[in-house]
Amino acid sequence: MHIELNRGSSKSLPQQISDTLGQRITSGLLQPGIRLPSVRGLASSLKVSQVTVSKAYEELESHGHIICSQGKGCFVARRPLTPVEAGSAWQDGYDDFLPRAQLWRNFDYSAVQYPFHLAAIHSELLPLQYIGATMSSLVTGQPELMASYGNFQGDAELREVMCRHLQSRGVEVPSSDVMITSGSQQGIDLVARTFVGPGDTVYLEAPSYTGAIDVFAGRGAEMIFIPIDSEGMRLDVLTRLCDKRPPKLIYTNPTFQNPSGVTMSMTRRQRLLELARSYRCLIVEDDPFSDLYFHKPPPPPIKSMDKEGHVVYMKSFSKVIAPGCRIACVAAGGNILSRLIAAKSASDLGSPLLNQRAVLPFITRRYDAYTRQLRTALRGRMETAVKLLKRYAPPGVTCNVPEGGLNLWLQLPGAEGIGKLHARAEQAGISFLPGDVCYSGEVPSRHIRLCYSQMKEADMEKGLRLFLQLLTEHLRTDQLT
Template sequence: MHIELSRHSSTKLYSQIAVTLGDRIRSGLLTPGTKLPSVRNLSAQLSVSQVTVSKAYAELESEGLIACSQGKGCYVSAGAGKDQTGDEADLSWQLSLMDYLPRAQLWHHFNHVLPARYQFHKAAIQEELLPTREIVANAYKMLSDDPALMANYGSFSGDFGLRKALASVLNGSGMSVTAENLLITSGAQQGIDLVARTFVGPGDVVYMEAPSYTGAIDVFASRGAKIIMVPMDEEGMRVDMLTKLCDLNPPKLIYCIPAFHNPTGVTMSVRRRRQLVDLAQSYHCLIVEDDPFSSLYFNEPPPHPIKCHDQAGHVIYIRSYSKTLAPGCRIACMAAHGSVLSRLIAAKSTTDLGSPMMTQKALQPFIETRLEQHMEQLRTVLRRRLQLALTVLRKHAPAELSWNVPEGGLNLWLKLPAYADPVSLERRAEQAGVSFLPGGVCYAGEADSRHIRVSFTYPAEDKLQEGLKLLCSLIAESRTASPERKPVL
């Protein structure tokens, strides 16, 4: 178990230890009942005093994440993370294996969440709304007509025909790219990981919006980056605050989701987009523009991507087609220029020798002929579901619950009343068959948030209305559900 300590940071060492262990516990990497290293052993491993480790353990115990007993040691509390699998074998020796996963919230909240009747935790689209049958038919025809495709490796950059089709789509949104400027990846998540593994190392400064996409935080944290989160307002990331922070901590990379931001739904203004490019030029750093939602607008399209303002190759643009077409195909593209692109392709080649040809070829004809028609139909349905969700909230939500109305995307970002404890609410919601994403996992190093993210696009319309009514009642009941806990401020 690796714990990266910054001995020149203003954050106390014991607090750094507590944050790292706390993230592992909340992510489920340290399961309930796991015995933590002794104070003596961990202090020797980290070259810190035993007092420092004792303070870290005391902080974790005060948060209810671990329980310590004189003479027995410290164990992960039963209520922290997820329950154990039932395997009674003693696997405590595994903690002696060094790993470099400081947190895994994406895995914890999406792959191991208990089945729920009302699934609001997934930023996804209901299966029935996706063109999967047509894509499967394309794959079958492609394999029947040319089975030799399965006998050869594809290009590390991705199939040229698909890249050409995607370049045409991106140019329709204001960009100027060719097939040679694109790299196909296995979803946007792989794209983010390729950027991190290529350009981010221990101690490098990565700026992100506060809050931000959980999966990106996990990736940059695993590289040992110093993640600094920048507050947002109605125009997106506060570039004025970012500029002041950059004077103290020069950036290696700025990660943002400018269109229908995940999780808040906010869209970055044109002014802020241009300011970001100017700032990147000043500091010779990279901007990673993650764009999974820009085509899912409900009224007017969002502004042109940040990449459109980039003249010197500072922006790496990522657009995923997993959510809107076929999550099982795991297809996204990255647009970059110069040696930045070359290095990303080299990183991709060492990862998987190129994305699978079958899924690329299956998606190509749909993207060439049916993409825009499908997106128009999808926008109509999702706009109606947003209105359904807002109608339920306006009628049934407690007066203290608030939210912003997004202009596109998949999510609602709800601000809980002061009396509602997110941890208790999540536990009671899970028991009632309702799942949501706790806002705390959308921050780096912060355990609590008075927000939760609710996706209104994955459940069917009847489940959407039923589930939101139930969630509203659970939030209202929070006033008396956990009187022993202090409100989260």
């Protein structure tokens, strides 16, 4: 079993082993019933002492992730194997290099009636008919598009449109500095695979976007999480830590942050860019939600102030207009972008040309008017959800009212029992995102994320009432026990 250990890390070796195995277990990569390597075997493969592995296993057992039996070994929380699972048991010992995979679990709720887990917009609010009609006409009128590889950097006309869109928001870049990706998730992955290696220091907000954590963990990065407050990432904490561990990269989602909904102030955006200059590092600015404000526009992107190429800016259109089309743009300067294009060419030979041409007319002619209407609809859903929380949420449950975006970030009285709450909610046909997956896993989170835009408003209201009733019962039971 491969585990990337950083012997220069401030985190102990037992903790690194425990964290990696714990994240594999919670994300389903190590399934119930699987036997873990022996203490001696894992110690030998990792070139550490048996005491180190024993401490890691003790930590996992204390959290209920594994069960250890004298003479038999240590197993992930066990259940009987089906014949199919038993027949493929040889795969359990086949090494992989995935330290965690929480993101894929976020989509695995097809059976629930009230899906609050996924930060997405309900199909009735999306311009799917317009984009679908465009795609249909392209398929019949220009079928050769399906026989063509797209340019590695992206369709030239779409890049021009993206360039004008960014310029209207203060980001002055030529189209030669823009690349089209299959969603911002691919952009994050390309940056990580190009510039981050084992042991490199990556700073993120705490909490942070699950998909980014998965990507940087997969590169073996030393991830350090910086707490946030009402103005975003705590730059005083970041600066103090950077003096001890200079950053290779800083990842931030500064506008209506996922999952917390917090927006970074203009002052902190300026200071963060200054810090990147002083340490000669990259900032990855992930911006899927800035067009979804409810009252006034948020501060301009950090990229708008970047004159030296420290910011790799990612603007997703997938989430806002058509998630299935997987369209985002990445803006970066100099040979940073050149290297990202090279990495993308090895990744997918170019994003699908048909998808790029399908969204092009809508972004060109209708995007701004559409987002104005969308903001109104999302604000109504948010206000309905907040009213329900104020009326039905049990004592001790708090939530800041977001100024934009798709999510509510709830804080519960304690972290204990959120796993049980999650299981009870699923049984009732309700899903939510546990806060633990938005951190690296060292400390249990007291938070959960609820998305108010994934359902029709009536369904959202009914589902949220049911969930708050379930939450009240859960907390009452927890207090009695």
